[in-house]
Amino acid sequence: MAEEDVARELREDARALVESGEWAKAVALLSSLHPADLADLVLALNEDERSALLIHLPNDIVGQLFEFTEESDLKALIESVGIAGLPAVLEETPDNVTVDVIQQLTPAERIETLAALDREELGELLEYADESAGGIMSRGFVTLPERETVQQAIDYLRLLQPGADHAYYLYVVDDDERLQGVVSLRDLIVSRPSTVLAEVTSRDVHAVTAGTDQEEVARALQRYNLLAIPVVDEEGRLIGVTTADDLIDVLEEEATEDMYRMVGLDEDERVFSPVWQSVRRRLPWMMVNLATAFLAAAVVGRFNTTLGKATVLAAFMPIVAGQGGNAGTQTATIAVRSLALGDLEVRDVFRACRKEILVAIANGLAVGMVAGLAAFAWQQNWALSTVLASALFLNICAATMGGVLIPLGLKSINVDPALAANIFVTTITDVLGFLFFLGLATVAIKQIA
Amino acid sequence: MAEEDVARELREDARALVESGEWAKAVALLSSLHPADLADLVLALNEDERSALLIHLPNDIVGQLFEFTEESDLKALIESVGIAGLPAVLEETPDNVTVDVIQQLTPAERIETLAALDREELGELLEYADESAGGIMSRGFVTLPERETVQQAIDYLRLLQPGADHAYYLYVVDDDERLQGVVSLRDLIVSRPSTVLAEVTSRDVHAVTAGTDQEEVARALQRYNLLAIPVVDEEGRLIGVTTADDLIDVLEEEATEDMYRMVGLDEDERVFSPVWQSVRRRLPWMMVNLATAFLAAAVVGRFNTTLGKATVLAAFMPIVAGQGGNAGTQTATIAVRSLALGDLEVRDVFRACRKEILVAIANGLAVGMVAGLAAFAWQQNWALSTVLASALFLNICAATMGGVLIPLGLKSINVDPALAANIFVTTITDVLGFLFFLGLATVAIKQIA
Numbered sequence: 001m002a003e004e005d006v007a008r009e010l011r012e013d014a015r016a017l018v019e020s021g022e023w024a025k026a027v028a029l030l031s032s033l034h035p036a037d038l039a040d041l042v043l044a045l046n047e048d049e050r051s052a053l054l055i056h057l058p059n060d061i062v063g064q065l066f067e068f069t070e071e072s073d074l075k076a077l078i079e080s081v082g083i084a085g086l087p088a089v090l091e092e093t094p095d096n097v098t099v100d101v102i103q104q105l106t107p108a109e110r111i112e113t114l115a116a117l118d119r120e121e122l123g124e125l126l127e128y129a130d131e132s133a134g135g136i137m138s139r140g141f142v143t144l145p146e147r148e149t150v151q152q153a154i155d156y157l158r159l160l161q162p163g164a165d166h167a168y169y170l171y172v173v174d175d176d177e178r179l180q181g182v183v184s185l186r187d188l189i190v191s192r193p194s195t196v197l198a199e200v201t202s203r204d205v206h207a208v209t210a211g212t213d214q215e216e217v218a219r220a221l222q223r224y225n226l227l228a229i230p231v232v233d234e235e236g237r238l239i240g241v242t243t244a245d246d247l248i249d250v251l252e253e254e255a256t257e258d259m260y261r262m263v264g265l266d267e268d269e270r271v272f273s274p275v276w277q278s279v280r281r282r283l284p285w286m287m288v289n290l291a292t293a294f295l296a297a298a299v300v301g302r303f304n305t306t307l308g309k310a311t312v313l314a315a316f317m318p319i320v321a322g323q324g325g326n327a328g329t330q331t332a333t334i335a336v337r338s339l340a341l342g343d344l345e346v347r348d349v350f351r352a353c354r355k356e357i358l359v360a361i362a363n364g365l366a367v368g369m370v371a372g373l374a375a376f377a378w379q380q381n382w383a384l385s386t387v388l389a390s391a392l393f394l395n396i397c398a399a400t401m402g403g404v405l406i407p408l409g410l411k412s413i414n415v416d417p418a419l420a421a422n423i424f425v426t427t428i429t430d431v432l433g434f435l436f437f438l439g440l441a442t443v444a445i446k447q448i449a
Numbered sequence: 450m451a452e453e454d455v456a457r458e459l460r461e462d463a464r465a466l467v468e469s470g471e472w473a474k475a476v477a478l479l480s481s482l483h484p485a486d487l488a489d490l491v492l493a494l495n496e497d498e499r500s501a502l503l504i505h506l507p508n509d510i511v512g513q514l515f516e517f518t519e520e521s522d523l524k525a526l527i528e529s530v531g532i533a534g535l536p537a538v539l540e541e542t543p544d545n546v547t548v549d550v551i552q553q554l555t556p557a558e559r560i561e562t563l564a565a566l567d568r569e570e571l572g573e574l575l576e577y578a579d580e581s582a583g584g585i586m587s588r589g590f591v592t593l594p595e596r597e598t599v600q601q602a603i604d605y606l607r608l609l610q611p612g613a614d615h616a617y618y619l620y621v622v623d624d625d626e627r628l629q630g631v632v633s634l635r636d637l638i639v640s641r642p643s644t645v646l647a648e649v650t651s652r653d654v655h656a657v658t659a660g661t662d663q664e665e666v667a668r669a670l671q672r673y674n675l676l677a678i679p680v681v682d683e684e685g686r687l688i689g690v691t692t693a694d695d696l697i698d699v700l701e702e703e704a705t706e707d708m709y710r711m712v713g714l715d716e717d718e719r720v721f722s723p724v725w726q727s728v729r730r731r732l733p734w735m736m737v738n739l740a741t742a743f744l745a746a747a748v749v750g751r752f753n754t755t756l757g758k759a760t761v762l763a764a765f766m767p768i769v770a771g772q773g774g775n776a777g778t779q780t781a782t783i784a785v786r787s788l789a790l791g792d793l794e795v796r797d798v799f800r801a802c803r804k805e806i807l808v809a810i811a812n813g814l815a816v817g818m819v820a821g822l823a824a825f826a827w828q829q830n831w832a833l834s835t836v837l838a839s840a841l842f843l844n845i846c847a848a849t850m851g852g853v854l855i856p857l858g859l860k861s862i863n864v865d866p867a868l869a870a871n872i873f874v875t876t877i878t879d880v881l882g883f884l885f886f887l888g889l890a891t892v893a894i895k896q897i898a
């Protein structure tokens with residue numbers, strides 16, 4: 001796309017200016033970029049270039065940069081700005097970004113930064129868990145008393161001049177500051193100026209508490225097609241607002257987390273994370289898998305005599321294990337994603353099992369028959385073909401049950417259903433697959449060997 | 450949560466009323482539900498109950514129901530409403546929903562429905578590809594000429610009374626209807642009434658064309674923290690608007706699609722899809738996998754003599770294949786997700802390969818050494834341990850390269866990188882794993898047997 005080419009060229013020009021140290025030109029050019037594009041460019045620089053550049057950029061631009069940087073990249077920016085320079089930058093960032101940044105600091109750095117900032121609401125916001133509504137909400141909201149008129153509300157907004165970020169929904173409260181409903185800017189504009197706010201207030205407002213899990217808030221936003229969701233305390237008083245831009249990021253992070261956790265990756269892993277970090281993060285899972293692989297190997301080892309009589313069995317072992325693994329992984333993927341999207345709940349366990357077992361029976365029969373015929377064409381041994389077909393059928397059924405029961409079981413004990421779902425499934429399909437296949441082969445060994 | 454319990458009770462009451470045919474009460478209760486909750490309830494009914502209920506619900510409620518129903522569930526609703534009743538319902542739905550519904554119909558049904566509707570803009574909208582910006586955009590937008598004043602704009606909005614959905618951003622156009630920029634409702638409210646729109650117009654507006662892929666539009670919304678993105682034609686004239694609620698759904702669908710395609714699932718598969726549909730969708734992939742499994746089996750079959758001399762080798766085969774599979778799947782998952790999120794591009798191929806090969810070398814050495822020691826503890830055979838460790842190291846390196854090169858390769862020829870990424874990786878790791886392990890074992894067979 002032409003637009004992308006322009007952006008790329010701009011980035012390359014800016015980078016050249018930074019590398020040659022032409023700061024005035026670099027700052028002028030970079031300030032014209034969208035902060036999201038600027039963030040990409042700044043993060044692509046090496047540490048020295050980045051520190052040098054950030055000293056030259058105005059604080060409000062650096063503040064926007066923080067706002068449009070993913071949480072996992074914030075640490076690099078903080079290091080480049082330095083603790084001494086941080087408060088001046090954080091004066092320019094919205095509450096929830098400021099909180100995200102402060103959470104990256106050591107306790108000593110936190111105290112220093114908070115003292116320099118002198119914004120008392122930050123202390124409260126910092127108390128909320130990182131993954132909760134309280135952890136992502138912003139204090140930048142506008143409340144209006146329900147007995148005021150539309151014209152009074154408009155006059156108040158003209159006086160207040162609220163920031164562009166936090167003024168799509170206006171929250172209507174009673175005399176005790178309890179949330180009564182929501183009025184959109186559209187309602188204000190299209191209503192007669194003398195209308196009392198209570199008349200145009202929509203009372204059917206979806207609110208959450210500060211402790212609500214951020215994923216649940218994001219799902220509600222998606223489900224009800226909202227642009228923001230208010231956060232209230234136990235008495236129903238408005239204490240913050242979570243907005244679509246942050247909740248979209250939550251949905252994307254949760255999807256990444258599920259994909260990564262299913263294959264044993266840390267959710268903070270990035271494609272260009274430093275090598276040693278990736279090694280440290282991936283190795284533990286490889287080791288756990290190695291242990292379960294030895295378990296499967298031990299099962300095979302028990303059938304040494306059978307294998308000695310018919311080494312051809314070794315060729316068919318991976319087929320049984322692999323097909324079970326596929327069936328189980330497919331089912332586990334559907335279960336994990338459906339749990340995340342709210343299409344499946346723990347109490348649906350019997351319905352889900354019944355459906356999956358029927359699918360497994362049909363697929364197991366089809367795969368078993370085709371594999372049996374193919375094996376006969378290759379080895380001309382009906383006993384071997386029958387053993388293979390039966391083991392495939394049994395393993396596909398077992399794998400499918402594992403694929404649905406493991407995520408639901410993890411969820412029912414409040415563990416992330418994606419966590420290690422695949423390792424459990426693969427262990428089951430390898431161990432059981434070899435047991436089924438070599439066990440049946442042992443019974444029929446006279447016909448096979 | 451208490452709120453959820455209330456919602457569930459309400460759903461159960463409503464269902465009881467539908468089942469006993471108390472329509473007046475059922476309609477009163479159901480009309481009070483949020484359309485998203487109503488959609489869940491209606492879809493959980495059986496076909497007869499659903500048809501009976503939809504006849505009794507007012508058309509505007511059914512219209513909202515369509516709006517809050519996922520695309521994959523629309524067909525069930527359409528069947529329950531019936532082709533004859535459809536036009537009256539579609540009079541109540543926004544353009545983009547109407548288009549989604551019409552796209553589910555047969556050609557004859559389309560013609561009948563479009564003729565009854567008499568909305569000429571629909572014909573144009575139907576021409577855009579389903580997965581493009583044109584396919585999800587709505588015609589419900591408000592344009593203002595740049596030379597008008599803020600007060601004139603407000604007066605115009607009072608007269609126009611635009612729907613609640615499409616009036617957060619107002620688009621400013623020149624005399625030829627070309628998009629010049631955007632004014633938010635906030636800007637209108639906080640600016641002096643005599644200000645000319647051109648003065649408060651933000652010119653830095655991110656627009657796309659109708660043919661832009663919907664995922665690209667959604668990524669831009671996320672990247673730049675927007676609530677809507679305008680769609681323009683080649684002359685820069687505004688032809689539609691895509692909004693956050695639809696683009697959030699796009700992001701969620703794309704994440705699901707990637708997760709499903711990686712393990713060979715159809716993206717339309719749902720946890721409670723009918724059994725025969727799931728069978729039909731999953732079986733082809735199982736069969737392709739079966740073919741590649743036979744390929745791996747054929748490799749093992751070539752080493753029949755070696756296995757005959759040392760059947761213990763059969764026990765270690767799954768360890769080599771499995772560990773390669775894990776390493777490859779981890780890398781492929783990171784590559785697929787990073788490509789989707791825009792963190793990785795095809796031109797980064799060398800950088801990505803260099804990083805992943807370093808990780809593979811470190812993990813391969815660690816896993817190889819631990820597995821070698823464990824194998825020695827079990828079998829007391831140094832030659833076997835050395836062969837196992839070497840094969841593991843080689844297979845982990847090969848798998849990792851496959852995990853990064855396959856998604857990037859698919860992407861470079863414009864095929865979805867998630868599509869069958871795992872099948873390729875598993876084929877490589879099985880075939881190469883057995884080749885490495887049994888090949889090395891054949892060389893060292895005198896020391897092993």
